[in-house]
Amino acid sequence: MNDFLEVKSISMHFGGLAAVENVSFHVNRGEIVSLIGPNGAGKTTVFNMLTGVYKITAGEMYFEGHDLREMIPQNIVKIGISRTFQNVRLFSKMRVIENVLVGTHIHTKYSFFESLFRVGRFKKEEAKLEAKAIGILNSIGMGDIVDSFANSLPYGEQRKVEIARAIATDAKLILLDEPAAGMNPAESAELLRFIRELCDKGYTILMIEHDMNVVMNVSDRIYVLDHGRLIADGRPEEIANNPKVIEAYLGEQKHVED
């Protein structure tokens, strides 16, 4: 059994609808794994299952030995999995730095009363967290918008702030939900570089993405989902030539002769 992320035969049923059926996959430490498939295939549902938003109908999920099935989202973050969202979910009326600081919440080492009266560990710890947040933002090129309010940022920058926030949780495994959505080729090339750098730094990435350029160029392995089921997995080259994958994306091939 894989000691990082191991997912066995998970299913998610909403009433009669099987959104995810019998899906198994694993992620090794230090990898970049992509989850792809046509719209509605159940990819984000899988993320929601992993992060405790949904209670899975069947199957098992383990992260570094922890059983994820019964865990609440907050504890899943504590053990090292954090995520971004398909539709960016920043705290719109808070500043960029405050958004990232929220990411540090679970590792904050002062108590409520210490913060209220500004005593004890508060000043030291708060400074540490602020420096950490600014450090993260600097390293992704967002150093000059630290003070900006999230609702004033263009979409691309919001995405990056969301990733910074996920990093701030000291996560070992980061789930990126369509990080390249809405980006132009220059931006997605930048994202490519950024994800590789994350990997070099020791983060493990599980990514949902539609941009094949990003997926093929950065993934170590790819899983393909369609109608809630796994239809293929393997390295990028294998997936690119897999007829089942092509069919899933383009629909049935019609004979041209007719």
Place this chain on the structure above:
Amino acid sequence: MNRILKTTESLCYKYRYILLAAFIGLIVAVPFLPISRVIMRLLIMIALYSMLGMGLNVLTGYVGLVSLGHAGFYGIGAYVCALLQVRLGVDFWIALLVSGLFTALIGFLSGLPSLRLSGSYLSIVTLGFCEIVQMILKQWESVTNGNYGIRNIPKPVFFGMELNLQNGGFLVVALVLALLTGLGCLALKKSNTGRAFLAIRDDELAAGMMGIKTSRYKILAFVISAFITGLAGGFYSELNGYIEPTNFVFNISILILSVVIVGGLGTVRGMIFGAVVLQLFPEVFRFLNEWRFVVYGLLLVLMMRFRPQGVLGWQSTQPYHISKRTKELLKETVTTKGGIGG
């Protein structure tokens, strides 16, 4: 306009300690200043309602849970403080503290239903809470004296001297309470608790996904909010020397809400402004008399329509202020390594 705001804000921040010292100096000077009784009362009410606004603000401004029942907490605080003094002869200062704590406990209990509810549902439950408190105050005659209320509430005594309207003692207490509450709220906002509150307001689900135990924080907000409001209630019971259930009806909840909405949801400065407006208003527009309440309702509607953030509720034009320590830490990391993370 933006320029003016920016300059005002930056000046206020730069000279914040001086402003604080000046305010404290003012408080100390009060007993020696020739303030008429009418003005004294007005100032006390402004301070009181600033405090009430700040209390509601923690729940409604920071976390986004709209309470229509804060008059209930106000009443509980007032009655507990009054009863402890009148029935058990407890010293005012202790009674005040106990009333705050007791109200906080009630806040804890009334926060529990909030966990399952959101938005309008929660607000209606708070309304129901206010009505239930009214009923208890009127019904539990053996304790609360029912509709007759509680009379002859003794004035606070400070080192042997009675504090009242004439010697400025009341005003000093009111200002001190308001100041402490304001400082507390500002401290709260710039801490991980405050950030958790704001995060829950902006996107509760995402907040949970970032590790914030939203239930815990929502209850905490209720507790803090109730504590502050209870303290205000305790002080209020001293003001006239007597209280009765009609002092804490639903209309009062709306008055407190108006302070918050008009002044600026989520800001401490807004609470003070709101209190000033809503206390001056009935004085200035005395002829309006009964129509006062119609105007409060109108204010709410107009504010939501044209300036939902409140008069002083603009988004800050100042950069995020980091401490000296943070700056030093940053200098260190820059000299060590680059790359992602700190």
Place this chain on the structure above:
Amino acid sequence: MNAFIDAIINGLVLGMAYALIAVGYSLVFGILRLINFAHGSIYAFGAYMVYFFVSLNIRLFPSIVIAVIISGLLALLIDKVTLEPLRKKNSQLISNLITTVGVSFIIQNILSVEYVFGSEKKVFPSLNLFKNVQIGNITIQSSQIILLVVAVILLVVMSLIVYKTKIGLAMRATEQNTKAAKLMGVNVNFIISFTFFLGGASAAIAGSLIGGYYQVISPTMGSLIALKAFAAAVVGGIGTLYGSVVGGLVIGVSECLAAQYLGSNIRDPMAFVILILILVIKPNGLFGKEQIAKV
């Protein structure tokens, strides 16, 4: 035993009236996901309109008809003037909430101003239009029968409108998916206005019925009843018509039983107690649907 049956009958009758008001909540909530706090004040407004017209020596029935129409229009106006601009701005829930609270405050307090009607209770024409009915030991007042019958008829009419007419279909479509309804040619703004009108009209009728039942009205009658009707809507499951009926009956009967056996001062808070119980045990109400969070 008699007292018990009396309480039950009272409860059923009141419950139907609550159901009528609760339905107004459900309709608006269904379409806009908004609890209209002003609903209760329109209920009071409607009753006062009837009082006003009757005091001008207009007969009861026409007074009610006019009052109902005016109230429906008022509800519509409230939406158009205060809520629609907020929708256009994509405002947060808080704004809508506070706006409707403000509106209810305005209406209620205008009614209580001396110049307009004053804050003391006013005598309302009785619904006791014919003699009491005797069944064994039990006396049923004609007002109770009339209230029950009218409420039932109205609820049936509203159900017919919502489930059997074209406009009702449009309402349900808008409720399920506003964008799609628009694309299918539904004039969503008209439907929203119509829903408010319907809600306001039914609130006014309920106001007339309860006013006639107790023969007294006061400006604050709206806020208390609004809470109880809201409790009814939630108990049944907000958004469902039949849920409102069941909820109304539950609240009505409990309230009357509580008044009978626990004292009349427990009557009013009883609704809140039940509300809180339901919200803690089954927040979606007896017939409500589970909502699944979309991430």
